[in-house]
Structure formats: C-alpha cells, structure tokens
Amino acid sequence: MSVALESSAALREHAGPAWDALLTHEFPVRLAAATLPEESFRFYVAQNLLYLPEYARVIAFAAARSADGAGLGEHTESLVNIVSTEIPQNRRLLEAISAIAPEPTPGEDVKAPATVAYTSWLLSIAATGSTLDIAAAILPCAWSYGDIAEGLVRDAADHPVYTEWLGFFASADYRAVVDRQRAAFDAELAEQDDAGRARLADIFLMGCRLEKSFWGQGLAMQHWDDVAG
Amino acid sequence: MSVALESSAALREHAGPAWDALLTHEFPVRLAAATLPEESFRFYVAQNLLYLPEYARVIAFAAARSADGAGLGEHTESLVNIVSTEIPQNRRLLEAISAIAPEPTPGEDVKAPATVAYTSWLLSIAATGSTLDIAAAILPCAWSYGDIAEGLVRDAADHPVYTEWLGFFASADYRAVVDRQRAAFDAELAEQDDAGRARLADIFLMGCRLEKSFWGQGLAMQHWDDVAG
Amino acid sequence: MSVALESSAALREHAGPAWDALLTHEFPVRLAAATLPEESFRFYVAQNLLYLPEYARVIAFAAARSADGAGLGEHTESLVNIVSTEIPQNRRLLEAISAIAPEPTPGEDVKAPATVAYTSWLLSIAATGSTLDIAAAILPCAWSYGDIAEGLVRDAADHPVYTEWLGFFASADYRAVVDRQRAAFDAELAEQDDAGRARLADIFLMGCRLEKSFWGQGLAMQHWDDVAG
Amino acid sequence: MSVALESSAALREHAGPAWDALLTHEFPVRLAAATLPEESFRFYVAQNLLYLPEYARVIAFAAARSADGAGLGEHTESLVNIVSTEIPQNRRLLEAISAIAPEPTPGEDVKAPATVAYTSWLLSIAATGSTLDIAAAILPCAWSYGDIAEGLVRDAADHPVYTEWLGFFASADYRAVVDRQRAAFDAELAEQDDAGRARLADIFLMGCRLEKSFWGQGLAMQHWDDVAG
Numbered sequence: 001m002s003v004a005l006e007s008s009a010a011l012r013e014h015a016g017p018a019w020d021a022l023l024t025h026e027f028p029v030r031l032a033a034a035t036l037p038e039e040s041f042r043f044y045v046a047q048n049l050l051y052l053p054e055y056a057r058v059i060a061f062a063a064a065r066s067a068d069g070a071g072l073g074e075h076t077e078s079l080v081n082i083v084s085t086e087i088p089q090n091r092r093l094l095e096a097i098s099a100i101a102p103e104p105t106p107g108e109d110v111k112a113p114a115t116v117a118y119t120s121w122l123l124s125i126a127a128t129g130s131t132l133d134i135a136a137a138i139l140p141c142a143w144s145y146g147d148i149a150e151g152l153v154r155d156a157a158d159h160p161v162y163t164e165w166l167g168f169f170a171s172a173d174y175r176a177v178v179d180r181q182r183a184a185f186d187a188e189l190a191e192q193d194d195a196g197r198a199r200l201a202d203i204f205l206m207g208c209r210l211e212k213s214f215w216g217q218g219l220a221m222q223h224w225d226d227v228a229g
Numbered sequence: 230m231s232v233a234l235e236s237s238a239a240l241r242e243h244a245g246p247a248w249d250a251l252l253t254h255e256f257p258v259r260l261a262a263a264t265l266p267e268e269s270f271r272f273y274v275a276q277n278l279l280y281l282p283e284y285a286r287v288i289a290f291a292a293a294r295s296a297d298g299a300g301l302g303e304h305t306e307s308l309v310n311i312v313s314t315e316i317p318q319n320r321r322l323l324e325a326i327s328a329i330a331p332e333p334t335p336g337e338d339v340k341a342p343a344t345v346a347y348t349s350w351l352l353s354i355a356a357t358g359s360t361l362d363i364a365a366a367i368l369p370c371a372w373s374y375g376d377i378a379e380g381l382v383r384d385a386a387d388h389p390v391y392t393e394w395l396g397f398f399a400s401a402d403y404r405a406v407v408d409r410q411r412a413a414f415d416a417e418l419a420e421q422d423d424a425g426r427a428r429l430a431d432i433f434l435m436g437c438r439l440e441k442s443f444w445g446q447g448l449a450m451q452h453w454d455d456v457a458g
Numbered sequence: 459m460s461v462a463l464e465s466s467a468a469l470r471e472h473a474g475p476a477w478d479a480l481l482t483h484e485f486p487v488r489l490a491a492a493t494l495p496e497e498s499f500r501f502y503v504a505q506n507l508l509y510l511p512e513y514a515r516v517i518a519f520a521a522a523r524s525a526d527g528a529g530l531g532e533h534t535e536s537l538v539n540i541v542s543t544e545i546p547q548n549r550r551l552l553e554a555i556s557a558i559a560p561e562p563t564p565g566e567d568v569k570a571p572a573t574v575a576y577t578s579w580l581l582s583i584a585a586t587g588s589t590l591d592i593a594a595a596i597l598p599c600a601w602s603y604g605d606i607a608e609g610l611v612r613d614a615a616d617h618p619v620y621t622e623w624l625g626f627f628a629s630a631d632y633r634a635v636v637d638r639q640r641a642a643f644d645a646e647l648a649e650q651d652d653a654g655r656a657r658l659a660d661i662f663l664m665g666c667r668l669e670k671s672f673w674g675q676g677l678a679m680q681h682w683d684d685v686a687g
Numbered sequence: 688m689s690v691a692l693e694s695s696a697a698l699r700e701h702a703g704p705a706w707d708a709l710l711t712h713e714f715p716v717r718l719a720a721a722t723l724p725e726e727s728f729r730f731y732v733a734q735n736l737l738y739l740p741e742y743a744r745v746i747a748f749a750a751a752r753s754a755d756g757a758g759l760g761e762h763t764e765s766l767v768n769i770v771s772t773e774i775p776q777n778r779r780l781l782e783a784i785s786a787i788a789p790e791p792t793p794g795e796d797v798k799a800p801a802t803v804a805y806t807s808w809l810l811s812i813a814a815t816g817s818t819l820d821i822a823a824a825i826l827p828c829a830w831s832y833g834d835i836a837e838g839l840v841r842d843a844a845d846h847p848v849y850t851e852w853l854g855f856f857a858s859a860d861y862r863a864v865v866d867r868q869r870a871a872f873d874a875e876l877a878e879q880d881d882a883g884r885a886r887l888a889d890i891f892l893m894g895c896r897l898e899k900s901f902w903g904q905g906l907a908m909q910h911w912d913d914v915a916g
Contacts, residue, residue: 289747683899
C-alpha cells in the first residue's frame, strides 16, 4: 500500500472499509430512521456509561505523561469535560431512554464484551504508548461520530430521544471540536518518520474496528454468555 | 451469592459456568479426539505467538511494580521463562503444525479480535491495578490449561502434534507450576478484605471469559471483518 | 517503636524530628519575621513553578488509577485546581516577588537538586504504588504548610509579599482543605494491615524529608554545581 | 550552544563539567590510590544494593514498554543480568568490605538522600518517558564507570577489595558491554529530531549529576538528618 499517512485524512483512507463500515452501520442508520429498538439504544448508552470512566482514565494517563505545560493543560481540560459534562449528559440520556424502554437488559450495568475490548485496548495504549499513540487511538471515536451524524441528520425521522442525540453530533460546535483535535494530531503526525506513521495508522485502524464492535454490541445487546443467561 | 472467595478454589467456583465452559470447550475436546482441523490449531498457535509477547509485558509490569526483592526475582524468572522458553516452544509448534497445514489463514500473523481483547485487558490490569490484580488476571489461563489437559489426556487419540501439546499441559511438572502459582496467590488473597476479594474474583471471572473467546477464535479462525475479507 | 500508625496523626508522630524540622525551619520562620531574603523567596517560588506541573502529573496518575467514579472525580477536581488555580497563583507570586528582587538567580528556571529529588520521588510513587501510596506521599506538603503558617501567622511582621502568602496557608479555608484530605486518608489507612501502614508511614516520612530539602534549597538558592557556576 | 547532539559522544560533550566531574571524583580517585576509607566504600556498596533493585524495576518498565520482540528480549536479558548477577555480586562485595570495615554506618540499609533522588529520577523517567528516554537516563552510569576505571587502573595501588572492583570496570568485557549499549543508543538517537535530541541530552546530563551525588554521598556517608542522628 502506498498511502503516505501524512495526515488524519490519510489515516482514514488507510483504514478503508473499517472506517466506511462505521458510516453505514445499521445502528446509527436505524437510529436516524427512528427504527432502532429503544432497548438497543438503552443498552448502548448503559455501556457508554461504563466506557466513559475508562476513557477518562486514558486521558488522565495522557495528562500524566504530557511533555509540557500546554499538553498538561489540554489533557486536563479534556478530562474535566468527560467527567463533568459527558458522563452527566449520558446519565440524562439513559434516564430519557429508560422512560421509553423501562425494562433493563440483564447485565447492562456491567461491561459487555465490546466494552471490555475497547476500553482495555485504550488503556493498553495509554500504558505502553506515547501521548501521540493515545491521540491516534481516541480519534476514530470522536471523528466518526461527527461524520456519521452529519451524513444522517438531514433525512432523519423525528424521535423523542434520538433526534437530540443526532443533532448534538451533527452540530457545528461538535465539528469544531473534532477539527481542532484533528489539527493537533496532524501537526504531530507530520513530525513522525515512516515507521511512526505506520504504527499510528495501525492504531487508528484498530480504533475503527473497535468502534464498529461497540455499535454492533449495542444493536444486538450482546453480553458474555454467562451473563446473558 | 455467598461464596467466601477466600481461595483460588472459591474464585473458580464463583466463576461458575465461565470456568466450566473452558473444560468442555469444543477446541480442546476435538484436539484430544484428534478431530480438530489443523488449520484451526495453526491459527490458534499463530495468535498465541502474538499473545505471548504482550503477556511478557504484563509480567514485566508486575516485576517493575513488585513490592520487594522476592517479588522482583519471581517475576523476572517468569519473564525469562516466557521470552526464552514459551515463545520459542510456540514457534516450534507453529512450524510443526504448518508442516501439516501449510496454508496460512489470512491475517494469522496480526492480532485477531479475541487476541486484541485478551492482551489489552491484561495490559489494562497491569497499567491500573496491583500486582495481585495481575496475578488474578493471569491465573485462569495457566490453571485451566492444566485442568483441561488432565481431563482429556487419558482418552486422547494419537496425533502428530496434538499429543505432545496435551502431554505437556497434563504433566506433573506443569501441575507443579500451577500449584505454586495458586499457593502464592492464595496466600495474598487471604490478606485481602471482602471488597478486595470481590474485585479479584471479578478479574478472575473476566480472565475465564477471555480464555473462552480465545479458544472460540481459534476454532472458527475468526478475524476482523476487514482482514477476513 | 510502638506507634500504632492508625491515623495521619500517628504518621506525623512516627515522622518525629523530620516533621518537627518543618515547623521550625529557618525559611518559613524568617519569612514570618520578614527577614527572609527576597532572592531566596524568588528562587523558592521559581522552583515551586517547576514542582507544580510534576505534582499535577502525579495527581493525573492517581486519577488514571482510581478505583471508582468517586476517586476519578476527586482526583480530576484536584488536578484542575493545580493547573487552573495553583500554577497561575504561583506565577503571580513570582511576578510580585520579582518586582522586589528583579535579579534572577542563575538556573532558577530549571529544576534544582531538591526539586528533581522531590518531584521524581512523587512520580516514582505514582508509577509503582497505589493511589493510597500517592495520598501518603502528598500529605506532608499540604498539611505542613497549614501547620507552619498557623504557628507563625500571629506574630508575623508585615511584608509586601510574604504576608499574603502566610495568610493564605493560615486561613480557615486552607485548614478545611487539609482536614478533608486527612479525613479521606485516615479512612483508607484504617483499612490497611500493619505492613501496609508501615509502608505508608515510611512514605509519609520521606515526604517530610523532601519538604525540608525543598525549604533548604530555597533558603540557600542551591543548584547543581555545573549550573551554579 | 551548538553541539549537534547526534551521538552519545556529543551528549557527553554537552554534559561538559558534569561528566568531567565523574572522571576526577575524589571517591574513585582515592579508591584507586587505596586511600578511600573502607567505611565509605561499605556505605557506597550498601547504598548500591538499594539502588540496584530500583534500577531493575526501571529496566522492567523498559521491557514492558518495548516496541517489539527484539527490545523485549534485550531488556529481559538486562533485567536478568541485574537480578541474577549484579545484585549477588554486590552482596559478595558488601561481605568482602564488611570483613575489613565491620562496623555498619547508621542507616546504611535504608535509602540515603542521593539514592532516593537517583532511583526516583530513573523511575520517574520510566513512568513518563519513552524507552529511549530510559536508555539516555541509564547510560551515564554504565559508561562513566568504564571510563573512570580505565583512567585509574594503570596506576592503581593494591587493595584487598578495591583492586578487583577496579579491574572489573576496566576490563575489555565491560568495555564491550558499554560499547554495545552506546551503539544501540546512537542508532536510535540518530532518528530523533532536534527537540528529541535536546531532551535526551538533558536526561543524560541529569544522569551525570546524580552519579556525582551518589559518589559524594558514599564518600561522606551522607544520610537524612533524622537518620544520621
């Protein structure tokens, strides 16, 4: 393969079908069509609430290992955002969807397989990699959510919960957050040699795969065999 | 549940069906019957060779964070054993099975889903937990291999590769290794309070689940959708 | 020695002369008397500005390795406080003292010996220890500042910079912060066995020693031989 | 300064007086002259035995975070060497010197100030830096010992313990170890950009300073004020 891997756009191209599978995944497509079972969305949000504290830990590792005061400040800001904004937002989202789908899925409040795989992988990068490795690992999630929502929001059907969710990730504000994240990543990527870029491209690709698993897990409400009973 | 969780035996009981599923898994059962497709075994060993270096890293973290000279010495010994004995052994095993199943499965030499999940989870424990957490995480693998092999070796059919594999894990030497590992773990477990034991039991249970996924991945030669093509 | 080590008060008693040396150290005593050379205070604050980002990294490690959401939230709050309040406060303090002592000491803006030792030791605890180890390591600093200031504030001489500094650490607000920190630590200490308490007492003692070195370094404006020139 | 920092030789030149101070330090000079007090050497060796396990932990972190199988293998080999060869060697050395200087210095078996600073600093690099950062941090110790011994061995006076010590570090075998370590480091250094090299040069410089402190501590048998009594 001869993609030069010099930018996040090149990493996305390198990820190829693993990225494309996110944009056309049945979970968000049915969410936009308002035909996604509320039970699935509830399971997804419940698992997201188990994902986010681990994600916060990954950012805390990045803060701990940041090279300078600027990096320390940015990662601290991101960490606060997850703890003080994203987690409470997702708690409210769980309440909203639970009003429609009041029956809990068994084990929704313990990490299901794709949640374990995804959060563990992020933490393993945080434990063994550099802060740039961490940036490559978390980029697919943030970025794909924006692209997915933008692609679906125009023709979306109304839904008492899904509409707001879709609107958030399709907003100009969210786009600006992703753009800043990509620009910061691209600047550091440009300073890497070929081997470094290839490793970051592999990390990005793995992030795409694990994103897809997480959507699929939500749709099917998958759990460990000994939990699902 | 009212298991007291005071020993590795109690943790195994707590793990219940997740442990039992290992003893009766189709992969080792068919391996003993010499009806396991050699392609599956080859895929399993190839993935094991991607698992072992990460496992070694986990032990290196345990060495780095060991509380005293005794712990440092034991983890160093374990680390050398993985790097100098287990990995070369598995390389020879891959050669042996490749002589029978010469066709590589696409992507056998990059981490497949269960390999990513299992190794990442071990590393995430190493990154965020204590050395006792690490001990709980690695125990299901070592221990279940011995129990599986002991349960199957007596009635096993002959096979040019499988027989030796089964014999190794059913040996008195291997049993002694596991017994020492359990005794060391039990001694530390006894000093934990209830909350600590419950956490260790959860770690042990998760190790059992990920072991099962690894067997299943080998049997079905599962890979990422974008690799399996 | 037969101190039971069941509380932070017992740890302080265990630290004995290493703790007492902080309360009577020439640096804060002369600061309160307004006879501390401004050059020394400037050097101390400049080194404190090199200390604080490393301290923030230690708290970020604690956040990353916190056992639950409560711990994650508390450490995140502490981290933000350091980055958004303490560091800017110390920058203003450096400006204020620099107006009086305008001549920089050579190398004041690179870590001097006691700064390297203290920050490295905190990070080494963060890298190899538990979150409770971290709590024991950072307690002497926070606590002794309050006790030092309370002991000196009543009879302190007026000074354009020192008075406010002393007032801050002698305030009821600061006392409340320390009391909360001690209460949280004491609750966890109570759950440890004797070996655990002894280790935490040793960590606390080392924190006292390194605090003393940091005061001494400020007073003498000590630097590496190859920097001091 | 305009040193290009492209090799370990350039880093040594960058370290300047901090490196030179090692070659002419009173401790090894008097050791070679056989006029070093045996009490000082005993204290130095006793502290070295507290240094080495932490050094081993640093190498274990490097193994845990090594990028590939080759790095994992090399760091594992180094780790075994420390645990199985260097530590026992130093135990024998302590026995030999204790036969001549039978009186223990108070606190010789707990980490003294320079031991805490040096080992903590190494661990802080291991916790927050890359494996190349670790390589830069440990290089001054290994390398300077060889250069010191080579410079002093020819005119050294006979001594029942010092002579063998000097001979070991002045040997061709030891030189070969250092040469391999430098060659591996130089190869990786060459791939760094200017900012990376400058950071590595700063790490190397700090290693030299801490080496010097460790020699000085041995000579003066320095301890914490509350230990030295």
